[in-house]
Amino acid sequence: MKRQRLEESFFKILMIGSTAIVLGSLLLILSIIVVRGLPALTLDMVTQTPKGGYYLGKEGGILNAIVGSLYLAIGGTVLALLVSLPIAFWLQLYAKRTRFAEVTRLVLDVLWGVPSIVYGAFGFIIMLWMGMRASLLGGIITLAFIELPIMVRGMDEAMAMVPSALKETSYALGATRLETALKVILRQTGPALLTAVLLAFGRGIGDAASVLFTAGYTDRIPDSLLSPAASLPLAVFFQLGTPFPAVQQRAYAAALILTIIVLIISLISRWLSSRLTKHVIR
Amino acid sequence: MQVPISSDAHYKSHLSIKDLNVWYGDSHTLKGITTEIPAQGITAIIGPSGCGKTTLLRSMNRLLEENPGVRMTGQILLDGTDIYRRDADVTEVRTRIGMLAPKPFPLPMSIYDNVAYGPRIHRQVRAIGRGRRRKIEGIVERYLGAAGLWDEVKDRLKAPASGLSTGQQQRLCLARALAVEPEVLLCDEPTSALDPMSAQCVEAQLQSLKKETTIVVVTHILRQARRLADHVIFLWLGELVEAGPAEQVFREPRDERTRSYLAGHIG
Numbered sequence: 001m002k003r004q005r006l007e008e009s010f011f012k013i014l015m016i017g018s019t020a021i022v023l024g025s026l027l028l029i030l031s032i033i034v035v036r037g038l039p040a041l042t043l044d045m046v047t048q049t050p051k052g053g054y055y056l057g058k059e060g061g062i063l064n065a066i067v068g069s070l071y072l073a074i075g076g077t078v079l080a081l082l083v084s085l086p087i088a089f090w091l092q093l094y095a096k097r098t099r100f101a102e103v104t105r106l107v108l109d110v111l112w113g114v115p116s117i118v119y120g121a122f123g124f125i126i127m128l129w130m131g132m133r134a135s136l137l138g139g140i141i142t143l144a145f146i147e148l149p150i151m152v153r154g155m156d157e158a159m160a161m162v163p164s165a166l167k168e169t170s171y172a173l174g175a176t177r178l179e180t181a182l183k184v185i186l187r188q189t190g191p192a193l194l195t196a197v198l199l200a201f202g203r204g205i206g207d208a209a210s211v212l213f214t215a216g217y218t219d220r221i222p223d224s225l226l227s228p229a230a231s232l233p234l235a236v237f238f239q240l241g242t243p244f245p246a247v248q249q250r251a252y253a254a255a256l257i258l259t260i261i262v263l264i265i266s267l268i269s270r271w272l273s274s275r276l277t278k279h280v281i282r
Numbered sequence: 283m284q285v286p287i288s289s290d291a292h293y294k295s296h297l298s299i300k301d302l303n304v305w306y307g308d309s310h311t312l313k314g315i316t317t318e319i320p321a322q323g324i325t326a327i328i329g330p331s332g333c334g335k336t337t338l339l340r341s342m343n344r345l346l347e348e349n350p351g352v353r354m355t356g357q358i359l360l361d362g363t364d365i366y367r368r369d370a371d372v373t374e375v376r377t378r379i380g381m382l383a384p385k386p387f388p389l390p391m392s393i394y395d396n397v398a399y400g401p402r403i404h405r406q407v408r409a410i411g412r413g414r415r416r417k418i419e420g421i422v423e424r425y426l427g428a429a430g431l432w433d434e435v436k437d438r439l440k441a442p443a444s445g446l447s448t449g450q451q452q453r454l455c456l457a458r459a460l461a462v463e464p465e466v467l468l469c470d471e472p473t474s475a476l477d478p479m480s481a482q483c484v485e486a487q488l489q490s491l492k493k494e495t496t497i498v499v500v501t502h503i504l505r506q507a508r509r510l511a512d513h514v515i516f517l518w519l520g521e522l523v524e525a526g527p528a529e530q531v532f533r534e535p536r537d538e539r540t541r542s543y544l545a546g547h548i549g
Contacts, residue, residue, distance in 0.1 A: 171348065172345055172381040174462060188390040279442045279443070
């Protein structure tokens with residue numbers, strides 16, 4: 001009896017301790033970003049493009065990177081979503097547990113772990129081969145590839161949780177697999193699919209290495225899919241690399257803006273998710 | 283190819299099972315079942331747990347093939363055509379032969395949409411626009427009524443179906459199955475998850491439906507079989523031991539095993 005209680009309290013402390021470490025480091029990161037970034041976070045930062053170059057310029061803002069990042073991440077997420085959903089449906093409804101499906105899952109897991117700089121280099125080679133310059137489109141496609149495995153595996157796992165009796169209910173009413181997928185599984189897994197999309201979006205908007213070669217960097221706001229696009233992670237990277245404290249401070253401000261964007265997107269998706277949960281069968 | 287649906291299909295419709303064998307992997311679950319399911323009336327499939335009742339039921343609307351590793355031989359004829367023939371349309375088979383599962387599973391949508399689900403996917407309603415909506419509303423009201431649920435839910439049709447009680451959910455599932463207007467309704471232990479009051483309600487609905495629909499009920503509750511059945515099929519360890527009119531099977535069973543089972547000595 002005493003041993004059991006000791007065991008229980010030991011693991012309780014372990015669990016609480018681990019959570020505290022994670023929350024603590026997150027708070028630390030946030031406070032550093034806020035403390036260093038807030039002084040530089042002026043209205044100009046979010047409403048103007050840089051003046052005097054992004055590397056050394058101390059004037060103007062980073063609107064180019066904000067808009068560029070949103071274009072890149074939203075474009076990449078939408079593109080990845082269009083490809084992920086059919087793959088996830090195929091894996092769950094048709095391929096199920098066949099060898100081919102399992103190999104597909106393994107490949108996706110490996111792709112998930114591939115460093116983003118590899119995607120960037122790969123995208124760059126393809127773009128060179130096609131005669132494309134660094135552009136918004138190149139960045140969007142590369143980000144879509146990075147987000148794809150996260151999205152598909154997230155959706156696949158979510159759909160695997162759908163009770164087979166629920167699918168059979170739909171089949172028993174004479175529905176095809178496709179109708180079941182679109183009308184039942186999509187509704188049942190809606191909140192979880194949204195989470196998968198959000199995870200992928202987070203990875204996409206925060207990634208620097210993949211867009212370095214493929215989207216490039218510019219002081220201007222991209223006006224077409226073929227013009228280069230700036231991004232917030234690269235704005236942080238370049239400005240942190242300068243020896244001038246004033247410019248470094250701007251890097252922290254950019255990081256703060258990036259964090260706020262992710263926060264806003266998370267809140268929106270939570271709200272959406274709670275609306276979608278209404279009909280979910282438990 | 284389409285299975286022809288004649289206007290008087292309701293009156294002839296019945297199932298005829300010919301030498302049906304089912305294996306799950308290596309285990310031979312159903313052994314050479316040959317029997318008839320008469321049109322209209324309630325056929326009860328009885329027998330102890332694990333004797334293949336549910337397997338037999340699930341083979342009748344081809345839901346069995348959703349189980350991985352299942353293999354079967356034999357024929358099941360619906361109005362004389364094999365539902366397993368190569369060019370059979372499985373969704374059509376399942377539209378004509380509906381099913382009620384042991385545990386109610388509402389679809390993740392509103393009460394209204396649950397009932398309208400089948401009619402919508404089968405485009406049962408030809409009209410468009412407002413006329414279409416009114417017709418679907420009519421179908422929903424009619425079948426919720428037929429399942430004895432209309433009065434309880436008419437004021438909250440747009441509410442999530444998951445918010446209903448288990449007994450209400452099972453009646454919703456009944457309404458949903460009926461809305462597709464099946465000729466045959468398969469019920470797999472339809473009251474096993476329900477409280478006595480809801481169970482009684484579902485039984486009463488089945489009784490009133492049997493005039494128009496062929497109903498097959500799997501049950502391991504003998505009392506329920508006695509209450510409901512017009513025709514009885516007794517399975518024992520994957521074999522069909524005895525089948526016939528309920529009166530005869532319950533009063534004068536021909537087989538020793540049926541007699542022992544009904545008397546409560548085995549099973």
